[in-house]
Amino acid sequence: MLVTSRGSGRWVLPKGNKGKRAMPHAAAAREAEEEAGVKGAVCPTPLGSYQYRKRLDTGASLLVTVDVFSFAVTEELDAWPEQNERERRWFSVADAANAVDEPDLRELLRSFRASEFNHLPRRNAFAASVHSVTEGLRMFHWFQSLLPRQGNFFDLFEAHARTLVGGSDALVRLLGGGPAMGDHIREINEREQEADDIIREVLQTVRRTFLTPFDRGAITSLISAMDDAIDQMKQTGGAISLYEVTTFDQEMRDMAAIIVDSARLLAEALPLLRNIHANAARLHELTERLVRMEGHADDIHDSGLKKAFKAYGETAPMTFIVMREIYGHLEKVVDRFEDVANEIDGLVIDHA
Numbered sequence: 001m002l003v004t005s006r007g008s009g010r011w012v013l014p015k016g017n018k019g020k021r022a023m024p025h026a027a028a029a030r031e032a033e034e035e036a037g038v039k040g041a042v043c044p045t046p047l048g049s050y051q052y053r054k055r056l057d058t059g060a061s062l063l064v065t066v067d068v069f070s071f072a073v074t075e076e077l078d079a080w081p082e083q084n085e086r087e088r089r090w091f092s093v094a095d096a097a098n099a100v101d102e103p104d105l106r107e108l109l110r111s112f113r114a115s116e117f118n119h120l121p122r123r124n125a126f127a128a129s130v131h132s133v134t135e136g137l138r139m140f141h142w143f144q145s146l147l148p149r150q151g152n153f154f155d156l157f158e159a160h161a162r163t164l165v166g167g168s169d170a171l172v173r174l175l176g177g178g179p180a181m182g183d184h185i186r187e188i189n190e191r192e193q194e195a196d197d198i199i200r201e202v203l204q205t206v207r208r209t210f211l212t213p214f215d216r217g218a219i220t221s222l223i224s225a226m227d228d229a230i231d232q233m234k235q236t237g238g239a240i241s242l243y244e245v246t247t248f249d250q251e252m253r254d255m256a257a258i259i260v261d262s263a264r265l266l267a268e269a270l271p272l273l274r275n276i277h278a279n280a281a282r283l284h285e286l287t288e289r290l291v292r293m294e295g296h297a298d299d300i301h302d303s304g305l306k307k308a309f310k311a312y313g314e315t316a317p318m319t320f321i322v323m324r325e326i327y328g329h330l331e332k333v334v335d336r337f338e339d340v341a342n343e344i345d346g347l348v349i350d351h352a
Contacts, residue, residue: 003086011099037080040073041172041257050104161267167191168263172256185237192234222343229336236329251304255330262337280352290341297334
């Protein structure tokens with residue numbers, strides 16, 4: 001979603017000053033609501049940044065650096081503070097990149113989805129080396145493509161990734177509270193059941209397939225790590241239901257936002273395994289980001305747990321114990337996504 005600038009009318013992302021005390025991602029969410037009329041979960045780990053020149057009322061033109069955050073929209077408002085001052089519009093990623101003026105922002109938007117990755121310049125040595133090796137092994141890859149392939153592993157990987165996306169969306173809505181919490185818990189459970197059906201199909205296909213695209217152990221390790229993530233989401237919802245928790249700390253919601261973005265990145269990464277040779281550099285970028293987000297989630301977990309202990313450790317110890325369990329479940333969900341990232345990295349090392 002882009003909005004028009006009040007001054008020039010050009011298409012821009014919702015943005016603004018973060019203020020003295022606000023966390024950058026929280027400020028981004030506030031600006032999204034004020035300028036674009038959307039609410040949702042903002043991932044605390046920035047996607048990247050870009051610069052542009054901002055003309056002030058004084059006539060000065062200053063270089064401004066903008067941090068960009070991934071924002072999962074859960075609600076579009078019918079009325080919002082700046083609805084009469086701007087136009088808002090949904091774009092495809094490619095169209096959004098073409099609509100903005102800032103070159104760095106255009107590149108950042110294009111890198112948001114795998115389908116746009118080929119438009120990006122290969123800037124680092126790793127990407128260049130992967131490209132070189134792929135070219136050098138072209139004959140080997142051609143020969144490999146002639147070998148008989150059986151099994152629908154890639155379809156199953158991608159189907160499981162969709163359950164993770166659906167489960168994480170339901171989880172972030174669950175932590176938003178409100179009267180529909182029971183529905184969100186039920187959806188997480190349904191997604192977990194779908195994932196169980198998929199992993200059973202994968203294990204059966206491994207047993208009956210003569211030639212697999214990857215080592216059998218790597219296939220089962222990857223799908224098992226993915227399944228652990230959705231299982232942990234179910235356990236999070238179960239704990240919330242068991243203890244009848246209805247309000248959640250901002251740190252919990254921030255961790256849920258990281259889970260949503262992790263699921264999105266994984267849903268982008270899995271289709272790239274179909275041509276791991278050509279997509280090795282992009283896969284490396286995605287897994288590196290997943291690992292970085294897991295580290296950020298650890299920091300948020302520790303901060304939230306410390307705040308909860310100070311608030312309830314002495315006066316309401318049972319409340320603190322319940323909060324600690326929910327924090328622990330959320331941390332384990334993010335850890336499982338890191339496990340998936342490590343499995344994908346192993347495939348890239350072995351096959352690209």
